[in-house]
Amino acid sequence: MFDPQFFDQKHIQENSTVALTVFAVGRYLDAYLTTFLTSAEQHFMLGLPVTYYVFTDLPDRVPNISLAPQRHLKVVPVVKHSRWQDVSMMRMKTISDTIESELRHHFRYVFCFDVDQEFKGRFGSEALGDSVALLHAHFYKSQERKFTYDRNPKSKAFIATGDFYYHAAIFGGTWANVKHLADACYLNIMLDKQSNVEALWHDESHLNKYFLIHKPSRLLSPEYCWDLSIGHEPDIRIIRLKWAPKHYEKLRT
Ligand code: UDP
Ligand code: GAL
Ligand code: MN
Secondary structure, rough: OHHHHHHHHHHHHHHOOEEEEEEEEOOOOHHHHHHHHHHHHHHHHHOEOOOOOOOOHHHHHHHOOOOOOOOEEEEEEEEOOHHHHHHHOOOOHHHHHHHHHHHHOOOOOEEOOOEEEEEOOOEEEHOOEEEEEEEEEOOOOOOHHHHEEEOOOOOOEEEOOOOOOOOOOEHHHHHHHHHHHHHHHHHHHHHHHHHHOOOOHHHHHHHHHHHOEEEEEOOOOHHHOOOHHEEEEEEEOOOOOOOOOHHHHOOOO
16 A cells, blocks of 8 residues: 555655654553564664653663664653553653653654554554554444544533544654644643543543544554454454553553
């Protein structure tokens, strides 16, 4: 569906640079980070300068991964919010702050990832774009009324009628667009807190509201974040990244 060399050449000529943000807080670090990073070194944006920004409350436990040339890793200490919902939602604030203080000066693109996933195939420069969203593997074929949007009119994430259901495990774009997205989602998360409501799927609900209004310019296939438990699906030709097993009872606090 695309010529990988076309995109690679274009982005090498344009000197594209990519920052990947990933949070590994609490028990998620030992459970997922090594697999995430080592598999990213095999498949993520090979040939382009990439810097991983690992946000964690356990900086000493970040594994020492050997990185290819032009690839770097920075560890950024963060506080651990006591509720897992806040660990997830407050990423938006940290992403925005880090773009403002650092990423905007060094990278054209910012890609934000959940840590509970493993790269399995090429996840390359074809995925870069001004504003990039991912179709959620469970909903890319379902009807709008099945989407798990937030349906509480008191929440800023409320959607009455939408079009797509996006997965918050991956989003990206130019640093300016990702900052705009993170600021909008964080503001709405905080307004919800003032109203004593929490959106059904936390940051993902707010992300869906954002992309409903500000359409992404590039839409990634669920090939880019596939749940193997769905089983055989002829639409999915290449699994580029897969969900890692979830162990909520053991990992969340
Ligand atoms: N996360 C973390 N520690 C936690 C909870 C969440 O590091 O205690 C981060 C981690 O990057 C994780 C993301 O927040 O992938 C979103 O949480 P999770 O993957 O559990 O949500 P799900 O994808 O299951 O909705
Ligand atoms: C689940 C997924 C959650 C969230 C939810 C939305 O399958 O594990 O992270 O995306 O779908 O309905
Ligand atoms: Mn996840």
